[in-house]
Amino acid sequence: MMSLSFFYGTDRETLQMHCRQLAMKDGRTLLIVPEQFSLSGETSFLDLQRYNTEVTSFRRFAQEIFYQTGNSGEYIPGSAKLILMEQALQKCSSKLTVYKTSTDKKGFSDTMCKTVSELKHADIAPHTLLEKKEELNGHPYLQEKLTDMALIYRYFNELSEKVGRDADDDLTRLTDLLSQQNPSINLSDTTLILYYFNGFTVQERKLLSVLNGLCTNIYIGMVTESCHRTDETKLCFWSTIRNMEAFSSMNPEYSLIQGEKKNAELPFLAEQYFTYPSRKWEDNPKNITVFSAENPYYEAEMIASEIVRLCRQDGKRYRDFTIVARSLSEYEDVLEQAFRLFDIPYFTDQKESVACHPLVTFLMSVRDIFEYKWNYESVFHYVKSIFSPLSKEQGDVLENFALAYGVFGNVWTDDKKWTDKLNRVFMDEDCGFDRTEIENARNLLVYPLTLLWDKVKGGQTYCYQAENLFLFLESIQMYEKLTEKTELFFQNGEQQLSEEYRQLWNILLHVLDQVVNLAGEDKGTFSKFMDLLEEGFSASSVGSVPKSLDSVTITSADRFVGEGVKCLFVIGVNEGEFPASGEQYGLLDGTERDILEAFGLEMANGRQKSAYMEQEIIYKVISLAQEKIIFTYRKADMDQTAKAPSQIIGRLRELFPNLSEITCLPLVSSPGFTFSKMVESPSAYKQALEWFEAHPQWKLRLQMLERDGNRQRVTLSSETINQLYRNELKVSVSRLERFKRCPFSFHATYHLKAKERRQYQLGAPDTGSFLHDILERCACLIDQSASLSWQTITREECGILVDRIVEETVSQWFGGLLISSPRYFYLTARLKRLLSKNLYAISLHFKNGLFRPLGYELEFSDKGDFPPVTLRISDGKTVKLTGKIDRADVYRTPDGSWIRIIDYKSGPKELHLNDVYYGLNLQLITYLDAMCQEDEPAGVFYFNVTDPYTRTETALDGTELIDALRKNYKMKGLVLANNAILRAMDENCDGGSDLIPAYVKKNNEPGGSIATKEEFQLLRKQVKSCLKQLSAEIRQGKADVLPIKTKREYSCTYCPYSSVCGYENNTGQCKSFTDLTKEEIMNRLEDGEND
Structure with missing residues (x-):
């Protein structure tokens, strides 16, 4: 007599044993498992082949029948289905309403393919959707959705039928074929056993209903403690029992299979987790543990470390471990890194889509x-x-x-x-x-x-x-x-x-x-x-296969099989992740699915079904471990976002009051992991250090680590220095200033040639170069012109001259950047106005004084306007200092000539005596000293090339506004304390000056930023001393990561090498300088005290 029987229970080992006993009976047996479990099922039941038992799946069973009856055909692969869906969407897009604007969106055809597949598994045809739509009064939006879906579904079917077979139709076709009582199909001596199933689709249930009249017996094994739903039914079994009840019209028989596990803690967990009120396990559980980690990476490290420990201490093999995550994508990368560090072989049980390859x-x-x-x-x-x-x-x-x-x-x-x-x-x-x-x-x-x-x-x-x-x-x-x-x-x-x-x-x-x-x-x-x-x-x-048979399996909770798992890690047990929240429903949301089910269309996942499914997954996971189960959660993500443990952790603590929670790793584990931890805390790993020193493969890494630990103190070898400089050091003064600010930065810039990527845009350095070049060209033309002079040039003439020079040269700058777009045309116009104003401001220095241009862009070098500054340092080697002066002016009198040095700056810049004293600002005094071997120093200045503005409380007329803005062009620097020189620079400097940072007081004493001839001499001497010292340190190979810090600057603030040198702002050493008054500086210099 043909019959349908359920055998059920909560002890999986006993259920599997009963399944084996059924398969060993006389006659042919087909053991049907879910598609994703077919490989593991064949492995688990391999020994049953001698009993005429075949492990298969519904789809493979259908294909076998099709082959026997001559109904086989070519199947449409998944990639082709997506292409067909894309064609179907294009054909019917004009007829759609809800999805009219979605057909061209990326991923919509994939979502629609999944929806059609779900509908086929639920045995819902296009006409069924249209029929059901008429019953849905009060849900107009859902009605429109169903109309669109039915239309797309129909077009897809029409295109598919011309190409081949859709595997999603196999069970429906098989049901129809078996219903015809084809004489070539003989299943009368066949017993069907269905195992590993949590539930069945409508398609599968209809097929089983037909098979029930053709096969000898059908046995279905389900993991549940009851076969009927009651008020006391646990949530984890609700969906399973509901699936069993769907077969009630076939009058099935029910058999409860009971058994016991050796490890009492684990069945207690499975039994009590969903029981309310529940009992408590008062002892300290030895086989249930919770790990909490700071972040996902530490969580993965803890898992790897525990696997290594259990293999060493308990004799476990890697194949005894399975790692389960509800969302595996969150942990794939960190697990891979940790397992590589611990040298653990692993296999990830999922196929990788090539879409992102x-x-x-x-x-x-x-x-x-x-x-x-x-x-x-x-x-x-x-x-x-x-x-x-x-x-x-x-x-x-x-x-x-x-x-x-x-x-x-x-x-x-x-x-x-x-x-x-x-x-x-x-x-x-x-x-x-x-x-x-x-x-x-x-x-x-x-x-x-x-x-x-x-x-x-x-x-x-x-x-x-x-x-x-x-x-x-x-x-x-x-x-x-x-x-x-x-x-x-x-x-x-x-x-x-x-x-x-x-x-x-x-x-x-x-x-x-x-x-x-x-x-x-x-x-x-x-x-x-x-x-x-x-x-x-x-x-x-x-797809891929495991690297070896002895490897850790990593899988997601919904794909988890669990047979033969001795030690199970359940990872990512955080709120919102396990159990999962925010279920993705596809084109129909949870509410719409519930409405359709109420009207007789059973979809895969409604809101209630999804909630039950999560409880089923939890039960499956906690009930499958044979010897040990470890739950892990993280306290924060990698971005430091706080994460709370899941309700699962809370439930474990309720059931096991003495449950231990591990928060730290053992200090010593695998060599790779131990070495990485030793780097973080060397003092805690003295014995490990001895072990690493005794093994050659690790000794080299230790030596590299030691060098890295002393990375702030770096000295280049004498061979390297000789290759760089041979017997003579040639270096610019600006580079020496860079060396003073940080030796490492100096070598990275000028010897390693490391530099930031240049962008096709006008940065501050580019703007400065452009302004310098145009001002120099204009100044030279003024000096060479018969019609123009510094004393007579007008604002309008400055504008015309600047406009002419810029137009002549603009296409040559930055690969034509300034003529590349309307934005840069506008910027060029602004730069012209700025240059015109500043050129006229420069002319005022000559109109109101007696100094005259000596030269522009004057170069100190072997082939320059002046020879390089030559110094002899402590080791007897020669240093040649090069550089370039933006402008030098001279004031000639019968008593001698007086020199002033001007450096153009495109940003705010002042001359601080502290920077000169400490060797941070050497250029102006160096150039002044070089040009004043026979002449007298008059001053050093910065001229800020700027487009100034002013704020006033009252309206100003044109003349008043010009006078107010003129003060913004005042030079910054240091002037000789000599009234004659002050008036030679600005004839109107009595009581104050708009041109220079000094003036003549009412008592006829010089005031402002001034220095006497003797003080200038002291500064010149100090600068020479700094130049020699810095040059000697370069010759000695100093390449320390040693930034400077003053009241005004910190070397690391804009340094492009901060990611290279590894300098720690909070813990690294830096050289700090304390500001001194002018009097303190001069007293130190007079006493011969240098920095």
């Missing part, structure tokens, strides 16, 4: 280059890919060039624009790039892509576009690159990555074939063609 993103970057017209992001997404035809070095150089000189858009593809750009850039011999290298890199980038674009532009057929895309991939040797990567990963022991790359070429060809077969004659843009490819890739995945 570097190969796919590379192909999509080709689309983006054409779609976004060669913008920066798309071009260098392509260039930086591991599949790019450019080498990494070529890509880096080309990117630096493009960023520095604004190469984007059709400059890449238009040969004339490209050549014009190069000609402008390479007018500057110091641009830092090699023209041949840049052109070769550009050719590798552009030519394969333009060849492809010439073929596919204009809306060709998808077949033609696929052919040319394949030719493009051949031209850049894509197959060879994938093969090379596959072999490289394999040689490096990365079997999982090697296996992924091995499959990629075939997946790529398969998706291309699907597009050609399904939509080859359709026409569309290349972008649309690539969108179809992307949809195909999103449905494709790469």
Whole structure:
């Protein structure tokens, strides 16, 4: 007699034993398991083959029947289904209402595919949706949704039927076939056993209803403590029992299978977790533990450390451990890092989608280059890919060039624009790039892509576009690159990555074939063609096998099988994560699903079903461990966002009052982990240090660690110094100032040549260079002009002169940046006005004084206007100091000549005697000293090139406004305390000056920022001493990470090397300087005291 029987219980081991006993009976037995458990099921029941038992799944069972009856056919792969759905959406988009604007959105076709699959599993046809829509009065929006879904569903079915078979229809087709009582199908001597199922879809239930009349017996094993729902039914069994009750019309028999586990704590947990009121376990549980960690990375480290400990102390094997997370994506990376550190083999039980694989993103970057017209992001997404035809070095150089000189858009593809750009850039011999290298890199980038674009532009057929895309991939040797990567990963022991790359070429060809077969004659843009490819890739995945049989299994809670798990880690037990919240429902939300179920359409997940499912998952997880279970949670995310433990942790504490919670790791575990911890706290690892020193493979890392610990104190070898400077040190004064501020920064800048990426924009240094250059050119023209002079030039003439010089030179600056856009045209106009005002302000220095220009951009060097400043340092070596003065003026009298030095600054700058004394500001005094070997010093100044404004409480007329603004052009610096010199600089300086920082007081004494001749001499002597000291330290190889800190500056504030040197702002040593008064400085200098 044919019958349906349920055997149920909560002891999985006993249930499996009963399942085996049923399978050992006479006759043929089909043991049906869920699709995702088919591999593990075959492994668990391998010994039953001798009893004529076959482990299969519903889908494989259906395919076997189709083959027997001649109903087999070719199936539509997932990638093809997405392409078909995309076509269906395009065909019916104009007829849609709710989803009319969604059909072109990325991911919508995938969501719709999943919805259709769900509807088929629920045995809901398009006409069923339309029929049910008529009953839904009072829900107009849901009615419109169902109308749209039915239309899309119907179009998809029509397209699918022309291509092949949808595997989602298999069980419905099998049910229809079995209902016809086909004589070629004989199941009368077959027993069906269904195991591992938590529930069944409508499709599966209908099939089982038909099979119940054809098979000898059907046995269904379910994990539950009861077969009927009551008020006392635990939530974790609610959905399971509900599924059992759905078979009530078949009058099933029920058998309770009871058993006991050896470990009493674990069944107590499973039994009491969902029981209210519950009993408590008063003893300290030895096999249930909770780990709490500061963040996900420490959580992963704790797990790895515990696995190593249990393997050592309890003799466990890696295969005895399974790690379960509700959301595995949150932990994949940190677990991988931790397991590598502890050298633990592992296997992640999930297929990886290729949609985000570097190969796919590379192909999509080709689309983006054409779609976004060669913008920066798309071009260098392509260039930086591991599949790019450019080498990494070529890509880096080309990117630096493009960023520095604004190469984007059709400059890449238009040969004339490209050549014009190069000609402008390479007018500057110091641009830092090699023209041949840049052109070769550009050719590798552009030519394969333009060849492809010439073929596919204009809306060709998808077949033609696929052919040319394949030719493009051949031209850049894509197959060879994938093969090379596959072999490289394999040689490096990365079997999982090697296996992924091995499959990629075939997946790529398969998706291309699907597009050609399904939509080859359709026409569309290349972008649309690539969108179809992307949809195909999103449905494709790469699988892998474990590296070895002895490895830790990592899986998600919903895929978790659990057979043979001795030690289970349940990780990420945080609020909102396990149990999961915010269930994703697809096109129908939870409320709409509940409404449809109330009207007779049973969908997979409504709000209530999702809640029950989470409870089922919790029960499954806590009931599967055989010997030990460890729960872990984190207190914060990596970004320091606080995280609370889940309700699961709270329930554990209620059931086990003496439950231990571990918050720290053992100090010594695997070598890699112990070494990393020893770096953080060397004093706590003295014995471990001895062990590492005794093992050669770790000794080198210790030596590197020791050098890193002393990284603030760095000395270059004498061989390196001799290679850099040989017998003579040549260095500019500005570089010595850089050395004083931080020796490491000096060497990184001038010897390692490390510098920040130049951007195609006008930064502060670029603006300063531009202003200096224009002012110098204007000044030289004034001196050379027969019609212009500093004493007579007007504001209007300054404006005309500046305008002329800027227009003559603007195209040569920064690769034509200042003429590249309307924004920069406007900025250039502003710079012209600024320069005109400042040029006229400079002329006032000559109109109101007796000093005259001596020269502009005066250079101290072997081939410059003056010889370099030569000094002899302590080791007897010679130092040649070079530099450049923006402007030097002279005042000639019968008694001698007086020199003043002016440095133009594009930002605020003042001369502080403290900076001179400590060696932080040496240039002005050095240049003054060099030019005053026979002449007398008059002063040193900074002239701030600025566009000033002023605030007043009353309105000013034109003259008053000019007078108010003039004060903003006053130079900052130090002037000789001599009334004659003061008046030679500003004839109107009695009582105050708008030009210089000094004046003549009413008592006829000089006042302001002044220094006597003797004080200037002391400063000159101090500066020479600093120059010698700094030069000697460079010769000695000093390269310390030693920034300076004063009241006005801190070396690290704008330093580009802070991420390189590793200097810690809070704990690192720095050199601090205390401000002194002028009197204190001069007293120290008179007493011979140097810094």
